Amino acid sequence: MANALIRMPKTAKRGEVIEIKTLIQHPMETGYRAGMNGTLIPRNIIEDFVCTYNGVEVCRMKLSSAIAANPFISFFTTATETGVLFFRWTGDEGFKVEETVSISVA
Amino acid sequence: MSLGSAGHVLLGLLVSLTAPALAQAPGERRSGYHDMSPSLQAMQDDEIANPGMLWVLDGEAMWNRKQGAAAKSCADCHGAVSTMAGVAARYPAFSGANPRPVDLAQRINLCRTDNQKADAYPYESKELLSLTAVVTRQSKDLPIAPPADPRLAPFVAAGADLFTQRQGQLNLSCAQCHEDNAGRKLAAATIPQAHPIGYPIYRLEWQSLGSLQRRLRNCLIGMRAEPYAYGADEYVALELYLASRARGMPIEAPGVRP
Numbered sequence A: 001m002a003n004a005l006i007r008m009p010k011t012a013k014r015g016e017v018i019e020i021k022t023l024i025q026h027p028m029e030t031g032y033r034a035g036m037n038g039t040l041i042p043r044n045i046i047e048d049f050v051c052t053y054n055g056v057e058v059c060r061m062k063l064s065s066a067i068a069a070n071p072f073i074s075f076f077t078t079a080t081e082t083g084v085l086f087f088r089w090t091g092d093e094g095f096k097v098e099e100t101v102s103i104s105v106a
Numbered sequence B: 001m002s003l004g005s006a007g008h009v010l011l012g013l014l015v016s017l018t019a020p021a022l023a024q025a026p027g028e029r030r031s032g033y034h035d036m037s038p039s040l041q042a043m044q045d046d047e048i049a050n051p052g053m054l055w056v057l058d059g060e061a062m063w064n065r066k067q068g069a070a071a072k073s074c075a076d077c078h079g080a081v082s083t084m085a086g087v088a089a090r091y092p093a094f095s096g097a098n099p100r101p102v103d104l105a106q107r108i109n110l111c112r113t114d115n116q117k118a119d120a121y122p123y124e125s126k127e128l129l130s131l132t133a134v135v136t137r138q139s140k141d142l143p144i145a146p147p148a149d150p151r152l153a154p155f156v157a158a159g160a161d162l163f164t165q166r167q168g169q170l171n172l173s174c175a176q177c178h179e180d181n182a183g184r185k186l187a188a189a190t191i192p193q194a195h196p197i198g199y200p201i202y203r204l205e206w207q208s209l210g211s212l213q214r215r216l217r218n219c220l221i222g223m224r225a226e227p228y229a230y231g232a233d234e235y236v237a238l239e240l241y242l243a244s245r246a247r248g249m250p251i252e253a254p255g256v257r258p
Helices: B003-018 B040-044 B050-061 B075-079 B104-115 B126-137 B152-166 B173-182 B212-222 B234-245
Strands: A004-007 A018-025 A046-053 A054-063 A072-078 A083-091 A095-105 B202-203 B208-210
Touching: A004 A083, A004 A095, A004 B050, A018 A046, A018 A083, A046 B040, A046 B075, A054 A072, A054 B208, B050 B075, B050 B126, B152 B173, B152 B234, B212 B234
Parallel strands: none
Antiparallel strands: A004 A018, A018 A072, A046 A054, A046 A083, A083 A095, B202 B208
16 A cells, blocks of 8 residues: 655645645555666656546646656645546556545635 | 965866866765755655655564564564654664674564574565564664663664775775765766665666665675675675764655655
8 A cells, every 4th residue: 555645735726826735645666677687677757647626637647757756746626616626647557545534625 | 366366266266177066065064965866855755655665564564463482572572663663773783692783683582582492584584574664663763872881882883894805806995986986987977975874775677676785795795705695794894984974964754766
C-alpha cells in the first residue's frame, strides 16, 4: 500500500486561488536501469495523475521515466463551491491510489 | 586613515588572498542543511514535500501493528510513539545485557527478537528504516545527547581512531575531508562536517531513505576502501564518535540531502 500525502486548505473563500500539494510513495523505476544480473529492471512508473473537483477535471499530468521517485506534484485551482476533490494516481503493474479531500467554500 | 588601520586592511587582504575562503568559520559546528540550496531546505522543512515523511507515516502504522509470536505491537509496551521523544538523541548506547553498544536500528531489532519474538528486519529494509524514522522523528529539534555511560568511552575512542585513520586506495581518513576541508568543495558538492543529525535521511541520489551506516559505506567506497558489513562494530563505533562530536546539535530527521 502506497502512502499519499495531500495538503490543501479545508476552507476557502469563493473565487480564491488555492494551492494543492501532493506527495506519493513510488519507486518510479525508469525501465532503463540494469539489475545485478545485467538484465533490464522492468519499468514501473506512475503514468497518470488526475484531480477532479466535484467531477470537473482541474489537473491532469502525464508522468514519464525521467521523473524522480516519490513524485511531489503541486498545482493551483480556484475554489468555486463546497465539495470534494478526488485524486487518482495510476501506473504500471496495476498501480492505483485514490484519495478524496473535502473543502468548504464560503 | 591612520597607518594602523591601513595596515589592518592590507593584512586582511593578504589573508583573503592566501587562504582559500571557507564557507564556515573554523571551530563552528554547522549542519549540512545550511550548505543546501533554498529549494532543498524548503523540501526538508515542509512535511508535505519531505519524502522522508512517507517512511515516518509507514513507521507510525507499524508502531501499532501486532508482530511476531508474542503478538505484541510496539505500542503495547511503549504506549504512543510520542513517548519515544529523546530516545534517538541518546543512541548508540548500551542496551540490557548486550556486551556492546547498539545503534537505534539495532535496538529496534533487539525489541523485535526479544520482546515480539519476531525475526530481525534486514538492514536498510523498508520496515527497519520506517520504524527508525518514526522513532527519530519524535526527537526532532532535541539536542544530540549521548549518555554519560563510562562503558561507552572505549567505543567512542575506537570511533575517533577510525575517523582519523587513513584507509582505502586513496589513503584518506574521514577527518581529512570532514574536518580539515569541511566547507570546501569536492567537485561541485560542499563537504559537510559530517554531523549525524538528519538520519535516517532522504538522499536524492538514493531516491530513498537511508541510514547513517549506508552513508558511511558510501564514504568508504568513495575512499576506495572496503566497506564493513552492515551492523559491523566499526560502524557503531563511528556512529558513537560522531554523536559525541555533535553533542547538543538539534536533530533534523528525516533530513533531505542531495
